[in-house]
Amino acid sequence: MIENIKLTSGTHSIEIDREKTQNYVLGTVNLGERDTSYSLVNTLDLVGVERDIWYKRLSLVEIVGWVVADDQDAEAMMRRKMRLNHFIVPKRQLTAILDGKEEIDFIVTESIRYGKTHAENNDAFCKFQITGLYRRQTADGS
Numbered sequence: 444m445i446e447n448i449k450l451t452s453g454t455h456s457i458e459i460d461r462e463k464t465q466n467y468v469l470g471t472v473n474l475g476e477r478d479t480s481y482s483l484v485n486t487l488d489l490v491g492v493e494r495d496i497w498y499k500r501l502s503l504v505e506i507v508g509w510v511v512a513d514d515q516d517a518e519a520m521m522r523r524k525m526r527l528n529h530f531i532v533p534k535r536q537l538t539a540i541l542d543g544k545e546e547i548d549f550i551v552t553e554s555i556r557y558g559k560t561h562a563e564n565n566d567a568f569c570k571f572q573i574t575g576l577y578r579r580q581t582a583d584g585s
Contacts, residue, residue, distance in 0.1 A: 445541050445542055446460065446462075446542055447463070447542050447543065448506060448539055448540065448542075449540040450538070450573075452537050452538070455530065457527070457530055459508050465511060465513075466510070467508055467509070467511070468509045468511055469506075469508045470570070471505075471507045472507075473503070473504070473506075474504055474547075474577075475503030475504060475505065501576045501577065502576070502578075503574070503575075503576060504549045504574070504577050505572065506539075506572070506573040507570065507571070507572050508570075508571055508573075509568045509569065509571070510523045510568060510569040510571060511523075511568050512566060512568060520566070524569065531551055531554070531573050532551060533553055533554060534550065534551065536549070536551075537550075537575070547577045548577060548578075550577070551574070551575045552574050552575050552576055553574050555572065556571065556572040556574075557570065557571050557572075558570035558571075
């Protein structure tokens with residue numbers, strides 16, 4: 444079971460842990476099944492220019508956790524959600540360091556999802572889900 448995950452993009456990072464962190468608490472990390480097929484269309488900054496990228500041997504990565512409110516600061520929950528929203532952007536490549544050992548690069552495939560029920564999203568805490576794809580390395584390194 445993964446106890447700690449650190450997401451990095453350039454010079455920015457977010458750490459999510461089961462016990463150490465106070466802002467974000469880690470729930471589950473699912474590294475998915477092998478051989479997922481996925482097509483990603485990447486629109487460049489130039490209007491009308493697109494390229495189709497087909498990824499093979501991809502696996503789904505799904506990170507579920509909780510945003511925790513601060514009882515001393517009423518605006519803390521909103522700021523922590525905004526930080527996640529600005530950090531987790533579709534088509535952005537992130538690096539996940541799992542328990543300080545294993546490192547995987549993945550592409551975020553959709554915007555962050557928050558819990559919809561009152562039990563999962565209230566004044567004290569809010570459930571979130573990060574979804575992406577990463578390429579598993581085979582035994583021959585390809």
